[in-house]
Structure formats: C-alpha cells, structure tokens
Amino acid sequence: MIKIPSLSLYIHIPWCKKKCPYCDFNSYPTTGEIPEKKYIFHLLQDLKQNIQLIKNRTICSIYIGGGTPSLIHPKIIKKLLEDVKNIVPVLKNAEITIEMNPNIQEIKYIPDYCNAGINRISIGIQSFNKNLLKKIGRNYTDMEIYKIMNFIKNIPFINLNLDLMYGLPQQSINTGILDIEKTIQYNPTHISWYQLTIEPNTLFELNQPILPKENISWNIFKYGNQLLKKSGYQQYEISSFSKPGYQCKHNLNYWRYGDYLGIGCGAHSKITKKNGDIIRIIKKKQIFNFMNGEYIEKITFIKPEERAFEYFINHFRIFEPISKKHFSQLTGLNPIDIKNEINDAVLKKYLKKNHTHWETTKKGKLFLNNLLEIFIKNNINQS
Ligand code: SF4
Incomplete structure (x- = not known):
C-alpha cells in the first residue's frame, strides 16, 4: 500500500x-x-x-x-x-x-x-x-x-x-x-x-x-x-x-521522493494519488502560453518498473541510510523486486546493506552515475 x-x-x-x-x-x-x-x-x-x-x-x-x-x-x-x-x-x-x-x-x-x-x-x-x-x-x-x-x-x-x-x-x-x-x-x-x-x-x-x-x-x-x-x-x-x-x-x-506541486511556466510536479498512481506534470514553458491560460504541457504516469530508478536518483544524493520500509511505502515496490540491482551495487562496493537499510559507500558517492546506471540498465522484476 x-x-x-x-x-x-x-x-x-x-x-x-x-x-x-x-x-x-x-x-x-x-x-x-x-x-x-x-x-x-x-x-x-x-x-x-x-x-x-x-x-x-x-x-x-x-x-x-x-x-x-x-x-x-x-x-x-x-x-x-x-x-x-x-x-x-x-x-x-x-x-x-x-x-x-x-x-x-x-x-x-x-x-x-x-x-x-x-x-x-x-x-x-x-x-x-x-x-x-x-x-x-x-x-x-x-x-x-x-x-x-x-x-x-x-x-x-x-x-x-x-x-x-x-x-x-x-x-x-x-x-x-x-x-x-x-x-x-x-x-x-x-x-x-x-x-x-x-x-x-x-x-x-x-x-x-x-x-x-x-x-x-x-x-x-x-x-x-x-x-x-x-x-x-x-x-x-x-x-x-x-x-x-x-x-x-x-x-x-524532493530528494526523499516526497511530492511537490510546481506552479508557473515550465514548473514540474510529482504527485502521489490515493489509488497508488504516481504522476508527473510539466507546465507550459513559454511565458506567452502560460499567460494565455494554457498551463499544462504534459501529464505522465510513472510506471512501477520506473519507480526504483526515480526513487534512487533522488535519494542517493543525500548522505543518509535509506530505509527499505520508506522505499516500499513511497514507491509501492517490494525490496525483493530490486534484489539483483542491489546485489550488483553491493558487489561493486557502491552500496552497503543490512536487514533494514541501504547506504551509499564513499565510492558510491563518488561514482553516483555508475551506481544509478545499475538501476536503469537492469530490468526491475515485478513480483
Ligand atoms: S539566467 Fe537567471 S536563473 Fe539562470 S543562472 Fe542567471 S540569474 Fe540564475
């Protein structure tokens, strides 16, 4: 849930x-x-x-x-x-x-x-x-x-x-x-x-x-x-x-994958709905359009298989351990869904893990893009 x-x-x-x-x-x-x-x-x-x-x-x-x-x-x-x-x-x-x-x-x-x-x-x-x-x-x-x-x-x-x-x-x-x-x-x-x-x-x-x-x-x-x-x-x-x-x-x-509503031209939003959908909204970039009352450029749904990458691209930026419970609550995913990716990141010494948390290592912070690539490249299994 x-x-x-x-x-x-x-x-x-x-x-x-x-x-x-x-x-x-x-x-x-x-x-x-x-x-x-x-x-x-x-x-x-x-x-x-x-x-x-x-x-x-x-x-x-x-x-x-x-x-x-x-x-x-x-x-x-x-x-x-x-x-x-x-x-x-x-x-x-x-x-x-x-x-x-x-x-x-x-x-x-x-x-x-x-x-x-x-x-x-x-x-x-x-x-x-x-x-x-x-x-x-x-x-x-x-x-x-x-x-x-x-x-x-x-x-x-x-x-x-x-x-x-x-x-x-x-x-x-x-x-x-x-x-x-x-x-x-x-x-x-x-x-x-x-x-x-x-x-x-x-x-x-x-x-x-x-x-x-x-x-x-x-x-x-x-x-x-x-x-x-x-x-x-x-x-x-x-x-x-x-x-x-x-x-x-x-x-x-933002970095803890919270929600935000952006208003004004070109502003971005991420909103979690009660039914479990997570959506992104992008507002019209040009001032002219915006001041003509045309606000929304695009609305997209974040598919479950995209959510682990979305979550980590934000959360890996901050220097605090990531709770598996928080990950599940905000993405609706089970940590088992990303078992392969996590093991790969641990093997490459980008991440440390215990029963409840994951934490980026010094190497992981220095090579953040390589760490994130693991979560884009590999298919996230949905259980
Ligand atoms: S153009 Fe404006 S928003 Fe961009 S860096 Fe300069 S002052 Fe900041």
Missing part, C-alpha cells in the same frame, strides 16, 4: 535581468516592465486548477525560484503568499524560501520579504572573484557582493543560503579555496556549492570556455570540503552544506 508523502509547493518566476551563459533553467531576460500582476493571477489560477489533486493535503514548504524572483516587489510576494494560503492549507511553521540575486536594490527588500512570510533567503553569489564573475557572465562585481553581505550582516537573524560555484573557467585551486573561505566568513546557515557543468542549449555549449583540469576542480572540492567541515558545516547532500539543523527542508523533500 503506497503512503502519501509530504507535499511541497514550488513557484516559478521566469524573468532575469539577463541570461547567464551557463544557465539551462527556464528563465528569460526581461524586456521592459515585468507583467507581475498578470503573471501572479495566472500562478493562482494554475494552483486552483491543481487543487483536486492535492485535496485535504497540507503544504510543508514553499520555494519561490526562477529566474530571479527578487525582481518581484515584496508587496506582490506578500499578496501572493496570502492568496496561496487562502487556496491551500500551509503548515504554520513551513519553510518559505525566496531566491535572490546579489543586487543591492533587491537585497534591500529582505526585511520586507521577511514581513511577507519568507523565512529563508537564498542568494546566488557564485564567486567573489571579479574576473571569474565576468567570465561566467554575472552582471555584478565583487564590490557589490561585499556591500550586500555587509548589509545582510546587520539584519538580526536570517536563515541564509549562499550559492557558490567551482570549476569556473580557468579557475585555480587558490581562487577556488578563497571563494569558499570568504563564503564561510559570512557565516551563512547553508551553502550550496556546485561544480560548473556545460549544459545543452546554453551559450557555453556553443562557445565553450576553458574549464580547469579535473584534478584542479577535485582539489578545490577536497580542500573546500575540509574547510567547511572545520567551520561546522555538515555535508548532507552532494552539493549542500549546512549548520546543524539548517538543512533545506524543501530540497530534502
């Missing part, structure tokens, strides 16, 4: 001041004024259309991402959150995050966002190095970041995530480590630290920058990891580090 998991809400704001050359998110450079009121109207319509799917369920976390949601004024965000709460129940102390870019005008909105009900701020700084910022096409300087961080220091307490990247074009070990040291100095509760990858359909794919050699990126990660650990950050996911108790609840829900 399938268990209905926790439910999160993702709200997509698709505009950015300019498109970064490495970005494959569904975001569009602004051309003139953002039609924020009209877009918010459609976000709420989109939510209302999905209401039957999440009937009698409570939202545990909300994430306003994009794009650059901080292009939207706090008054409008406040109204949006109030309207959402009038449509669907939201847990009293739900984690509510907004993503921001390091632009001083927008950063000054933080106190007002907090008054609007936001309780977690995520800022994409990416690097403190002015040359590297230029190389990755960010439209701010290192000096602006310092100004912003000094402004934030004076806000009594905020649950703050800083996004940082490494493996940037021609980055040295020293500049990579300096970035992580500077980030730690500001003492955020959470750091998301990603390696730059060249994604299809991006400007960097067409015009490839010179990336550092594998051993340079690896050393940045290795020494940076040690520094983070020494400074009290726990790595709980491949790219996520937090002070104790400050893991991102919203992301943990």
Whole structure:
C-alpha cells in the first residue's frame, strides 16, 4: 500500500535581468516592465486548477525560484503568499524560501520579504572573484557582493543560503579555496556549492570556455570540503552544506521522493494519488502560453518498473541510510523486486546493506552515475 508523502509547493518566476551563459533553467531576460500582476493571477489560477489533486493535503514548504524572483516587489510576494494560503492549507511553521540575486536594490527588500512570510533567503553569489564573475557572465562585481553581505550582516537573524560555484573557467585551486573561505566568513546557515557543468542549449555549449583540469576542480572540492567541515558545516547532500539543523527542508523533500506541486511556466510536479498512481506534470514553458491560460504541457504516469530508478536518483544524493520500509511505502515496490540491482551495487562496493537499510559507500558517492546506471540498465522484476 503506497503512503502519501509530504507535499511541497514550488513557484516559478521566469524573468532575469539577463541570461547567464551557463544557465539551462527556464528563465528569460526581461524586456521592459515585468507583467507581475498578470503573471501572479495566472500562478493562482494554475494552483486552483491543481487543487483536486492535492485535496485535504497540507503544504510543508514553499520555494519561490526562477529566474530571479527578487525582481518581484515584496508587496506582490506578500499578496501572493496570502492568496496561496487562502487556496491551500500551509503548515504554520513551513519553510518559505525566496531566491535572490546579489543586487543591492533587491537585497534591500529582505526585511520586507521577511514581513511577507519568507523565512529563508537564498542568494546566488557564485564567486567573489571579479574576473571569474565576468567570465561566467554575472552582471555584478565583487564590490557589490561585499556591500550586500555587509548589509545582510546587520539584519538580526536570517536563515541564509549562499550559492557558490567551482570549476569556473580557468579557475585555480587558490581562487577556488578563497571563494569558499570568504563564503564561510559570512557565516551563512547553508551553502550550496556546485561544480560548473556545460549544459545543452546554453551559450557555453556553443562557445565553450576553458574549464580547469579535473584534478584542479577535485582539489578545490577536497580542500573546500575540509574547510567547511572545520567551520561546522555538515555535508548532507552532494552539493549542500549546512549548520546543524539548517538543512533545506524543501530540497530534502524532493530528494526523499516526497511530492511537490510546481506552479508557473515550465514548473514540474510529482504527485502521489490515493489509488497508488504516481504522476508527473510539466507546465507550459513559454511565458506567452502560460499567460494565455494554457498551463499544462504534459501529464505522465510513472510506471512501477520506473519507480526504483526515480526513487534512487533522488535519494542517493543525500548522505543518509535509506530505509527499505520508506522505499516500499513511497514507491509501492517490494525490496525483493530490486534484489539483483542491489546485489550488483553491493558487489561493486557502491552500496552497503543490512536487514533494514541501504547506504551509499564513499565510492558510491563518488561514482553516483555508475551506481544509478545499475538501476536503469537492469530490468526491475515485478513480483
Ligand atoms: S540569474 Fe540564475 S536563473 Fe537567471 S539566467 Fe542567471 S543562472 Fe539562470
């Protein structure tokens, strides 16, 4: 019998001041004024259309991402959150995050966002190095970041995530480590630290920058990891580090194969139905379609034989043992159905197992794609 998991809400704001050359998110450079009121109207319509799917369920976390949601004024965000709460129940102390870019005008909105009900701020700084910022096409300087961080220091307490990247074009070990040291100095509760990858359909794919050699990126990660650990950050996911108790609840829900409803153009949803079906919904990508009231692009059913891979592609990212009971409850599968795949992964030393749990080994974390391949390649037996 399938268990209905926790439910999160993702709200997509698709505009950015300019498109970064490495970005494959569904975001569009602004051309003139953002039609924020009209877009918010459609976000709420989109939510209302999905209401039957999440009937009698409570939202545990909300994430306003994009794009650059901080292009939207706090008054409008406040109204949006109030309207959402009038449509669907939201847990009293739900984690509510907004993503921001390091632009001083927008950063000054933080106190007002907090008054609007936001309780977690995520800022994409990416690097403190002015040359590297230029190389990755960010439209701010290192000096602006310092100004912003000094402004934030004076806000009594905020649950703050800083996004940082490494493996940037021609980055040295020293500049990579300096970035992580500077980030730690500001003492955020959470750091998301990603390696730059060249994604299809991006400007960097067409015009490839010179990336550092594998051993340079690896050393940045290795020494940076040690520094983070020494400074009290726990790595709980491949790219996520937090002070104790400050893991991102919203992301943990994705990785633990929880449910999420995505509203806004290009947003994705995964919903478990009472009858045991698990569905995915993708919303229309283009702003034009979405603001014409055409919200749904595609709905697909996740077949039982696809669920083990789906579950593990998420859960293997986080550094916690996986309970077999949780696997069964959320996928409706019996652990015996994946016996061959598990044994194969144990044999290759990617996984450890006992009666109740599976756990990724150090090797499994390093070769995550190889581990996952086992669950795609082999046919999952249905008993
Ligand atoms: S600001 Fe973020 S979402 Fe916007 S283009 Fe750059 S990376 Fe993409």
